[in-house]
Amino acid sequence: MALPTYEEVIAKWDPVLGLEVHVELNTHSKMFCSCATEFGAEPNTQTCPVCLALPGALPVVNEKAIESTILIGLALNCKIAPYSRFARKNYFYPDMPKNFQISQYDEPICFDGFVDVEIETEEGTKQFRIEIERVHMEEDTGKSLHVGGATGRIHGADYSLLDYNRAGIPLVEIVTKIVPGTGKYAPEVAKSYVAELRDILRGLKVSDVKMEQGSLRCDANVSLKPIGSDVLGTRSETKNVNSLRSVERAIRGEMIRHAELLNDGKKVKQETRHFQEDTGLTRSGRSKEQAEDYRYFPDPDLVPVTPAAAWIEELRATLPERPSLRRKRIKEEWNVPDKEMEAMINADVLDIVEETVLLGADPTKARTWWLGEISRIANDKNVGVADLAITPADVAELVALVAAGELTDKLARQVVEGVIAGEGKPSEVVAKRGIKVVNDDGALMAAIEKVCAEQAETAEKVRGGHLPAAGALIGAVMKETKGQADAARVRELLLGHLGVS
Amino acid sequence: MSSLSRDEVAKLAGLARIEMTEEELVNLSSQFGMILDAVARVQEVDLTGVKATSHPQPLENVARPDVVLPSLSPQDALSGAPAQEESRFRVPQILGEAE
Numbered sequence: 001m002a003l004p005t006y007e008e009v010i011a012k013w014d015p016v017l018g019l020e021v022h023v024e025l026n027t028h029s030k031m032f033c034s035c036a037t038e039f040g041a042e043p044n045t046q047t048c049p050v051c052l053a054l055p056g057a058l059p060v061v062n063e064k065a066i067e068s069t070i071l072i073g074l075a076l077n078c079k080i081a082p083y084s085r086f087a088r089k090n091y092f093y094p095d096m097p098k099n100f101q102i103s104q105y106d107e108p109i110c111f112d113g114f115v116d117v118e119i120e121t122e123e124g125t126k127q128f129r130i131e132i133e134r135v136h137m138e139e140d141t142g143k144s145l146h147v148g149g150a151t152g153r154i155h156g157a158d159y160s161l162l163d164y165n166r167a168g169i170p171l172v173e174i175v176t177k178i179v180p181g182t183g184k185y186a187p188e189v190a191k192s193y194v195a196e197l198r199d200i201l202r203g204l205k206v207s208d209v210k211m212e213q214g215s216l217r218c219d220a221n222v223s224l225k226p227i228g229s230d231v232l233g234t235r236s237e238t239k240n241v242n243s244l245r246s247v248e249r250a251i252r253g254e255m256i257r258h259a260e261l262l263n264d265g266k267k268v269k270q271e272t273r274h275f276q277e278d279t280g281l282t283r284s285g286r287s288k289e290q291a292e293d294y295r296y297f298p299d300p301d302l303v304p305v306t307p308a309a310a311w312i313e314e315l316r317a318t319l320p321e322r323p324s325l326r327r328k329r330i331k332e333e334w335n336v337p338d339k340e341m342e343a344m345i346n347a348d349v350l351d352i353v354e355e356t357v358l359l360g361a362d363p364t365k366a367r368t369w370w371l372g373e374i375s376r377i378a379n380d381k382n383v384g385v386a387d388l389a390i391t392p393a394d395v396a397e398l399v400a401l402v403a404a405g406e407l408t409d410k411l412a413r414q415v416v417e418g419v420i421a422g423e424g425k426p427s428e429v430v431a432k433r434g435i436k437v438v439n440d441d442g443a444l445m446a447a448i449e450k451v452c453a454e455q456a457e458t459a460e461k462v463r464g465g466h467l468p469a470a471g472a473l474i475g476a477v478m479k480e481t482k483g484q485a486d487a488a489r490v491r492e493l494l495l496g497h498l499g500v501s
Numbered sequence: 502m503s504s505l506s507r508d509e510v511a512k513l514a515g516l517a518r519i520e521m522t523e524e525e526l527v528n529l530s531s532q533f534g535m536i537l538d539a540v541a542r543v544q545e546v547d548l549t550g551v552k553a554t555s556h557p558q559p560l561e562n563v564a565r566p567d568v569v570l571p572s573l574s575p576q577d578a579l580s581g582a583p584a585q586e587e588s589r590f591r592v593p594q595i596l597g598e599a600e
Contacts, residue, residue, distance in 0.1 A: 027567045034570035043588045044575040052578060064567035085555060092518050094592040145589065157596075161589035164578075293516060298555030306561045 006252060009224075009259040010184040016232055017179040017190055017251065018221035019130075021197055023172045023207045024140060024214070025068045031139045031170040032059030032102065032302075039213055043163035051168035053098035058301050061086075065137060065170040066109070066305060067315065068206040072172055073110025073135045074316050075200050083306050084109045086137070086299040094162050095141035103173075105296040108136035109305060115200070117192040118324065119185060126185065130193050131177040142167040172207075178232070186222075186255065191248040194218050198244075199323035202351075211242050218247055222254040224262060233258070234268040238282050240275045249280045257282070330354065334363035340371075347375055349385055355392035361399040369395050373416050390419045397426045410483045411435050438485045441493060447480040448473075448494050463498045470494060504534035 030037055033050035049057035073080055087105035113132035118125050143166050148158030174197065182189040198209045198216055209216045223235035236258070238250045258268050273282035321329075330350065331341050334357070344350050349370040356366040370385060374395070378385045398415060401407045407415060407430070418429030430436070438444060451473055452459040461469040470491065477490045505513075510530045514521045521529070572578075575588050584591035 029567050029569045034565070034568060035572045036569045042575070044578045044590070046572050047575075047578045048572050052573075054581075060563060060565045062567050063564035066564060090516075094590070094595060144595075146595075147586075158594060160592050160595055161586055162592060163589050295516070300555055303556050303558070303560040303563050 003256055004259050004263060006184075006256060009255050012227065013224040013255070013259050013262070014180075014183065014227045014229070015186040015251075015255050016223050016225065016235075017176070017182060017186055018235065019176045019179070019190060019193060020219040020221070021174045021194060022140075022217045022219075023072070023174065023197075023201055023209065024216075025065055025170040025172060026205075026207050026215075027062055027064045027068070027170050029062060030168040031062055031065055031137070032168055033057075035165075035168065037169050039208075039215075041165055044165065046165040047167070051097075051164060059102065059299075061302060061305070062170060066307070068170075068204070069109055069135065069137050069172050070307060070312060070315055071204050071206060071319070072174070072201065073113065074312070075204055075319055075322075076110070076113040076115055076132050076135060076174065076197075078110035078113030078132055078135055080307060080312050081107060081109050081111065082309070083107070083304055085304050086302045087296045088299050089138075089294045089296055091294060093141075094160060095144055095167070097142070097164060097167065101138060101141065102299055102302070103138035103296075104136035108134040109307075110135035115193060115196055116324070117189060117196050119188045119192050121185065128179075128182060128185075128189050128192075130179055130189075133175045133177045135172060135174050138171050138173060140166050140169040140171045187248040187251040190220060190251050191244050194247050195244050196324060203320045203323055203326075211244070214242070217242065220247060220251050220254070222251055222258065223268070224255060224258045233262070234270050236268060236271055236273050236282075238273045238275050239285065242275075242277065246275055246277060246280075250275045250282060253281055334367075336363070336367070340367065343371055347371055347385070349375070352385060352392055356395045356399075359392055359396035361396040362403070365399045365402070366395060369398065369416070373413055374420075377416070377420055388420050389422050390416065394419050394426055401426060401430070405486070406430070406437060407435070408437055408483070408486055411437065436484060438481045441489075444477070444481065444485055444490060444493055445497070447477050447485075448490070448497050451476040451480060452494075452497065459498060462495075462500060465500060467495075467500065470498075505530050505537070 024037075027037060029035060030046075030051060033048050035046045035048050035051055038046065050059055070080055084104060084107040086102050087107075088100040089103045089105070090100045092099050111132075111134045113135070115130045115132065116127055117130060118127050142162050142164040145161040145163070146157035147161060149156030176193075179189070194216075198211075201207045201209050201216070207215055211217070217239075218241045220238045220241055221235045222238070223233035225231055225233045236254055238254055241247050241250045254273070261268050269284075272285040274285045275282050327341070327345070327350070330336070336344070344353060344367060347370075349367075353363070353366050353370050356370070357363050374385050374388065374390060378388055381388070398407070398412050398419075401415075402409060402412050414433065414435060415426050415429045418424075418433060419426060423429045423432055455473060455476065458469050458472055462473065473494055474487060474490050477494065478485055478487060481490075507526050507530045510526050510533060511521070514526070579585045579588065579590065582590045
């Protein structure tokens with residue numbers, strides 16, 4: 001039987017979502033020991049007796065990790081528990097050398113919050129409230145490399161190699177309550193929720209939130225029930241969803257897979273599945289423990305966390321503007337068209353453009369540089385704009401130089417290249433490369449006379465009133481002056497020279 | 502007297518990754534009964550007004566500043582590993598072939 005189309009799925013079935021997001025905090029040191037947390041370090045160079053679980057080692061919690069988690073909870077409108085504890089989650093798996101993971105069980109530090117997300121639909125903007133069940137602290141696991149077998153997958157591998165640099169990095173898990181009522185928008189709502197979380201976390205400066213590096217990971221639970229039914233269907237949990245687009249694809253794919261089974265009168269199996277980036281499909285995964293029996297109990301090596309109410313209020317007072325509200329404000333203040341706003345968000349340049357504007361640049365000019373020339377160069381180099389050696393201060397300076405008439409847009413592009421190539425600030429690149437606008441009318445007139453003599457026929461047409469022909473002459477003058485002339489001034493002088501205006 | 506069935510003991514042994522013979526499973530199922538009975542006596546104590554604890558010291562909020570201290574060298578970290586490769590801990594096959 002053929003796969004049902006998405007339209008067929010939503011005509012009959014109502015999806016229910018549940019999302020678990022894991023966030024690696026950007027603390028300098030690990031959750032329970034003082035090892036560094038740097039991404040990409042040589043294997044096993046950031047380990048110690050605590051994160052390797054050597055006998056007798058004792059964990060001590062990182063105070064910054066607690067602070068960051070409370071900030072996350074507050075930003076997600078959660079209540080903060082006056083008393084919470086760590087618990088051991090017991091399982092045998094080589095990515096956790098202790099044979100348990102320190103997590104939180106029935107006493108999470110934050111609970112009962114919500115996030116509102118908006119999506120654009122053909123019926124206009126729709127808002128959905130995603131309720132947060134809990135936000136708790138735990139530690140990340142080590143990284144396995146499976147050797148042998150065809151695909152580097154765990155199945156069929158001959159053996160595995162473990163790097164424990166990541167083991168013990170502070171991890172915060174954010175769990176939603178079940179999310180009903182999203183209907184056909186379920187995949188988009190999930191994507192918007194993860195995007196909103198990412199923006200909130202970035203605004204709090206508590207995580208790098210790089211999905212591609214795994215510092216933000218989403219597990220998506222999906223089930224289907226017949227439209228109108230109150231009985232929840234069996235869910236599947238899809239892991240390994242490493243981009244916003246994948247969140248949408250994974251949920252859509254799972255909805256179709258479930259509907260196919262249910263339409264055939266089969267049952268959905270409650271299981272963990274892995275998202276395949278290349279095909280957009282999921283495949284059945286392993287379960288860590290045959291029957292999930294983690295035998296949680298309070299960790300006797302750690303003491304309760306009891307944040308003072310006054311401290312919580314201090315932290316609440318430092319919360320930054322909500323990203324969604326900020327976007328609305330920026331859109332109005334800068335008078336940005338919808339398409340452009342979307343382009344800035346998609347290209348992830350909103351922060352950098354705002355910084356540039358705060359340094360005095362005109363919002364439209366700042367946006368044009370970051371979205372245009374600079375994004376183009378970043379794409380060519382396959383990096384993000386933030387990774388290039390050009391700063392908001394550089395762009396603000398560049399915009400000022402153009403506004404002052406010291407650079408044309410064309411010359412400014414050469415300056416951007418220079419700044420990115422590490423030649424210094426815009427003014428330094430201008431000085432080093434000897435870039436300057438030819439403002440000397442004498443020099444321009446000489447070039448104009450030369451061009452008019454060389455292209456006498458064209459010049460004659462313009463003289464006769466055929467203005468479009470002037471373009472070719474202006475182009476030739478610009479070429480003659482190596483792009484250093486102001487095209488508007490050239491046009492003015494040229495037309496004057498040929499006696500038309 | 503409480504007791505654990507042979508299968509319950511086998512399940513616990515599996516969760517704890519302890520290999521046991523049939524004889525040990527049977528012996529332990531009766532011994533566990535005695536252990537549970539002994540522990541059950543604790544439950545007879547009147548605990549009215551006593552708060553559950555998970556730590557012998559009445560401590561709260563013991564934390565450390567977020568400061569990096571030197572880690573072990575990879576050589577030291579790996580020195581107790583039964584097998585290693587490419588500066589990583591080498592462990593036996595985790596899962597068998599896919600179904």
